[in-house]
Amino acid sequence: MGYLFYDLESTGLSPCFDVPLQAAFVQTDAEHRIQRELTLRCRLPTHIVPSPDALLVTGVTPAMLDDQPLSHLEMMGQVARLMADCKPAMLIGYNTIRFDDEMVRQSFFQTLLPPYAGAMTGHGRADVLTMLRAVIMLEPDAVVVPRTPEGKPVLKLGEVCRSNGISLSLDAAHDALADVLATRDLFRLLLDRAPATMATMLANAKKSGPSGLMADDNPVILGGISRLVPVAPFIGSPTNPNARTVIDLSEDPAGILNLKGPELLALIRSGRSAVRQVKTNAQPILFSWGQAAHALTEPLPLEVYRDRARALWDHPTFTRRLALALEDRYADREPSSWVDEQLYSGGFVSNADAAACERWQQLPWDVRAGFAAQHIQDTRLRSLAIRQVFLNAPETLSPDAWRRGQEWLRHRLTTTDEVPWLTIPKALARCEELAATVEPASRPALNAIRAWLVERREALGPDEAASVERVPAAVPV
Structure with missing residues (x-):
């Protein structure tokens, strides 16, 4: 069995309310020889406000958010096809089980793709960060662990790689492909220096x-x-x-x-x-x-x-x-009213709805809304299907559906209600906080992000933006 190394760069840290903007993959055979490299980038979905922190870390500029050939829906479709084409393979990344895997699963769910495609098609799931922790605990002399001045271990990918002779420059860090290649090299180093520990950890990946x-x-x-x-x-x-x-x-x-x-x-x-x-x-x-x-x-x-x-x-x-x-451990936990957070609370997708979603992906945009209304029974998926039509082909919706979509979008972007996603007002407030602490070299990038957020807000128009507070908190698309 070969390996599929991957990494995402995303709009933020919430798998339910953020999305990947870049995905990079390196497929290797069992001897770690590279067979394929692929980097994908997508445009920012209209309803997402990216974290200013994430944009500064990854170096993504506002212009790059719009100047990409793929939509988020199209990019996730390519990711799903790649994972299916590579099976069986071990899916590997750095901190992927806690973050990237969940980000992929939620994005698959919200784009009507099989949410568990990465876990149910013969793949094992391995995380080099988890394996590194195991090696440090069992064989501490096998790897050099960078530490803070206070002696605390630092397990950021770039610092671990550089401490162990693996090239990953500060400029290249947080580029998805550079991170993937460095992860592959670190994985090979751990296999070489701690073979027994790694053998057990790879067995634990299934x-x-x-x-x-x-x-x-x-x-x-x-x-x-x-x-x-x-x-x-x-x-x-x-x-x-x-x-x-x-x-x-x-x-x-x-x-x-x-x-x-x-x-x-x-x-x-x-x-x-x-x-x-x-x-x-x-x-x-x-x-x-x-x-x-x-x-x-x-x-x-x-x-x-x-x-x-x-x-x-x-x-x-x-x-x-x-x-x-x-x-009874989670009996007092209220299910979320936001469809973005309902992957685990609404049960598994039925075979009939999975087939309907696959058919939906293949249809022309002008018939997808009607098809979803008639053939997708799961209310979560039906709502997400109409959302995707609004985000990708709003001109195909009825006037009433288009109006409701616009109201939802305005609320999503500019509400001052307490909501679990990042809004334009929250992002602008964060820019003000960062302005007091950011390095001088990052100020031009921060100013560009702030100006872009203001432009997005003003594009709604003063009357429309003011009307947002009158929109119900859970407007369906």
Whole structure:
């Protein structure tokens, strides 16, 4: 199996309300020989306000936001086709499981593409940052870790690469293709210097790896950001089929065994609980006792951990109370009223709707709105389909649908309500904050961003902009 390295540069840090502007891919064979390179850029969707911070970091200018041949919808279609063409392959990036994978999934959802295409077509999912953390904990001499003057590790891709002899200049950093090539080189370096650790982490990039390590309920070792802990594999997660509950054995679990249900639930919600979740589809840092026990801080004898695990398993009511507490963990969480945040709250897309969305992608723009209204049953997808028609071909909508789309767009861009996305007023306020701290060399770029935001605001017209506050907060497109 080969590898597909990739990286995104996006409008901001919210996968639900930001979008990728650049996507770069490097496909290699199993021996890491490059077979294909591809860089894609897209225009900024009309309803998105990019973060001034992100624009300054990536060097994207306002002119570049509009001067691209592909729309966001078209770019995501090419990304989906590339992932399908490369299967089976290991998808790899740097901090991708926490960020880029989620950004792709949400963009697929919002452009009516299969949201789980990267996870359900034979790919493994690996993250070089996660693997680097594992190597640092298990084999600290294998890699040079840059540190702050206070001694804290710095794991930014560019600094790690330069500290280990991999070329990634400050000017090239945050260019997607340069980051992808540097990620590939860092991955190869880790394979060379820490082969045993990397072999386990690559096995953990597929669900079978961590599931196998937890199959016999013996204590195993779980890694977090910077520390390894012994854990007892316990029950499957009642809310996530791809997760298993484990319990930290660093402390004697006797203190939680007899907690009543509400007390146990409160402890779990507090974040201070010994109860953890291991997501088997997210490349956990998970090792057998024999491979990682040497890296524990002040470990106790293995038999002590086994006795603690047995006490958990043998307790007559703890398993049941834990399962009930985990079922209620998110019971008080209200579902979002914004369709952008409803990928996980509305259930999986049905086969019929998936087929309808595939057909929708192939139709001429002038019939897509009508097709969506008649053939897409999922209200989330139907709303997103009409949104895409408004963003890409508004002239094909009825006058009433066009008017409602304009009202939605004005609200989206200029509302002063408390909303979870970046608006023009928020972005302009952020520009003022940055003006007080930005380096002199970045001031021209910041001024250009501010001027562009003002131009976007004024393009709405004073009367229209003033009417935004009268638009209902959840106007459908």
